[in-house]
Amino acid sequence: MLSYLFRRTRGLMTAAALASILSGLFSVLLIAQINAALTSDSASRANAAWAFAGIAVALMVCRMVSAALFERLGQRALAELRSFVAQCVAETSFAQFERVGSARIQSALTEHSNNVAVLFVSLPVILTNTVIVVGCLGYLAMLSWQLFLFALGVIGLGAVGYHLVHLRAIHYLQSASSEQDRLFGHFRALTDGAKELRLHQRKSRVFMDQILGESVEGVRRLRTYGMSLFVISTSWGQFLMYAFIGLVLFVLAGDGPNQTQVMTGFALVFVFMVTPLEGLLINIPRINMARVAASRIDDIAREMPQGQERQATTQTTQMPALQHLELREVTHQYYHEQSDDFFELGPINLSFTPGEVVFLVGGNGSGKTTLAKVVVGLYPPEGGEVLLNGERVEADGWDAYRQLFSVVFSDFHLFERLLEAPRDGLDEEGNRLLAKLHLQHKVRVENGAFTTQALSQGQRKRLALVVSYLEDRPFLVFDEWAADQDPLFKEVFYCEVLPELKRMGKAVLVITHDDCYFHLADRLVRLESGKLLATEPMDGEQPTSEAVEASVTS
Numbered sequence: 001m002l003s004y005l006f007r008r009t010r011g012l013m014t015a016a017a018l019a020s021i022l023s024g025l026f027s028v029l030l031i032a033q034i035n036a037a038l039t040s041d042s043a044s045r046a047n048a049a050w051a052f053a054g055i056a057v058a059l060m061v062c063r064m065v066s067a068a069l070f071e072r073l074g075q076r077a078l079a080e081l082r083s084f085v086a087q088c089v090a091e092t093s094f095a096q097f098e099r100v101g102s103a104r105i106q107s108a109l110t111e112h113s114n115n116v117a118v119l120f121v122s123l124p125v126i127l128t129n130t131v132i133v134v135g136c137l138g139y140l141a142m143l144s145w146q147l148f149l150f151a152l153g154v155i156g157l158g159a160v161g162y163h164l165v166h167l168r169a170i171h172y173l174q175s176a177s178s179e180q181d182r183l184f185g186h187f188r189a190l191t192d193g194a195k196e197l198r199l200h201q202r203k204s205r206v207f208m209d210q211i212l213g214e215s216v217e218g219v220r221r222l223r224t225y226g227m228s229l230f231v232i233s234t235s236w237g238q239f240l241m242y243a244f245i246g247l248v249l250f251v252l253a254g255d256g257p258n259q260t261q262v263m264t265g266f267a268l269v270f271v272f273m274v275t276p277l278e279g280l281l282i283n284i285p286r287i288n289m290a291r292v293a294a295s296r297i298d299d300i301a302r303e304m305p306q307g308q309e310r311q312a313t314t315q316t317t318q319m320p321a322l323q324h325l326e327l328r329e330v331t332h333q334y335y336h337e338q339s340d341d342f343f344e345l346g347p348i349n350l351s352f353t354p355g356e357v358v359f360l361v362g363g364n365g366s367g368k369t370t371l372a373k374v375v376v377g378l379y380p381p382e383g384g385e386v387l388l389n390g391e392r393v394e395a396d397g398w399d400a401y402r403q404l405f406s407v408v409f410s411d412f413h414l415f416e417r418l419l420e421a422p423r424d425g426l427d428e429e430g431n432r433l434l435a436k437l438h439l440q441h442k443v444r445v446e447n448g449a450f451t452t453q454a455l456s457q458g459q460r461k462r463l464a465l466v467v468s469y470l471e472d473r474p475f476l477v478f479d480e481w482a483a484d485q486d487p488l489f490k491e492v493f494y495c496e497v498l499p500e501l502k503r504m505g506k507a508v509l510v511i512t513h514d515d516c517y518f519h520l521a522d523r524l525v526r527l528e529s530g531k532l533l534a535t536e537p538m539d540g541e542q543p544t545s546e547a548v549e550a551s552v553t554s
């Protein structure tokens, strides 16, 4: 991920890095000027003043340029990362998306992306300070190579200690990132379960203290451990610096001819180097935070491969015609990790034709929604095949296949805008349908968007029905659409909407528990424990649920 970002921003990155390196070089030149001025006579000091002023101005300009460019890079990296993750989510198969889960995706889009972007703000500090430290060491080598070697030994010792502590710190940061992914799931429960939490004190307390609270605490603890280890190693580095200055000044200082000049130079350069070195030590953990965050984003991207059945987000696929749709020996499995068992749907043999209304019935958990997801191509079958107009749908044909369907799921989502390609008369058509569903006084379609979504659940479902009509797809699926409707609108749905869709030549699959309307179906399909029990053509009589049960099981 990091190399991808660096590749995408190569030009800007090179310019920003150059400005950082130059500002490091100018800093070293400045300290050399100061040292020269301190140990020279007043005549040569006057000459050095102009050079000093020139270097100071150049340093300021370079610092400004590098900080501004890296800030820009940081924002660009954040935008790139968010687009990348969003693209992965949009293009992966639905089953993969479900496996990754929305908590990890949210975490990648916010916290992990931010942590990676912060790296770009830290980079100028790291680059500039590296150049200063290396430059200062070079200057020390010019003053006295013996002391320089001694200084290298001290820095080496510091680096080994730093590295060892570092490895442990990274381990904590990685654990903190995993815990944080879970934390995002709890944040979601906090908002989605706002009603339930307010209604039940004990539930709320347990959730806040034990579930959310412990997760928040877990992230805090692991991050604190990790970052504290970095602080310890930073302090260790600082101590070594001062120990070195002490050793040079009080133990190693001899009585040679240039000794005062060398000692002044060493002390001055070392004191000057302390701040950049600290800057380095403080910012290196950010690189590691960014690396950990980038690897989490990489994991998510790997788990959401954009395979052959990818969702095309950049081009519009041609919608095929629907004459006949057949599921042949189709199967789908869910694996339940906690109980280590499977739910198996199928093998299913089922067909649909335009102008036919099929009711899909069965007990809770019998697999109705899963079958609907298989029919509409959200789960391409793991076994068996789907034949569209007699031809098998191949791996690269699922995206086009899905364009046949308009679905109102029981956990449907209404987008703010009607996202279908804008067309003339969309608002008028939408408002006509709203009037038909008795919603014209509550909401209107204006400029391709509903004026409000602050409606009851049943009313919002009617909006979803309007969207389905507007999408004008040949196959419509309703997953317990009528469950939230009052008796009047149940009647409208079963006795007016469905017959109208049938007259329009639509194929319609209705998942329902409303047994008093079963007689209105052209065909009744019953599922039990993932198996198709029977498909019954209806003859227009109104059977009781017992009669249906008997007909299905006989």
Ligand SMILES: Nc1ncnc2c1ncn2[C@@H]1O[C@H](COP(=O)(O)OP(=O)(O)OP(=O)(O)O)[C@@H](O)[C@H]1O
Pocket (backbone or CB within 6 Å): 098, 334, 335, 336, 343, 362, 363, 364, 365, 366, 367, 368, 369, 370, 371
């Ligand atoms: N996302 C999922 N991950 C794993 N297993 C799942 C998932 N969704 C459903 N299942 C399993 O599949 C079974 C069938 O679920 P499905 O939602 O298809 O039933 P349903 O007939 O639509 O039920 P209901 O009438 O309650 O809506 C469930 O018993 C459950 O074990």
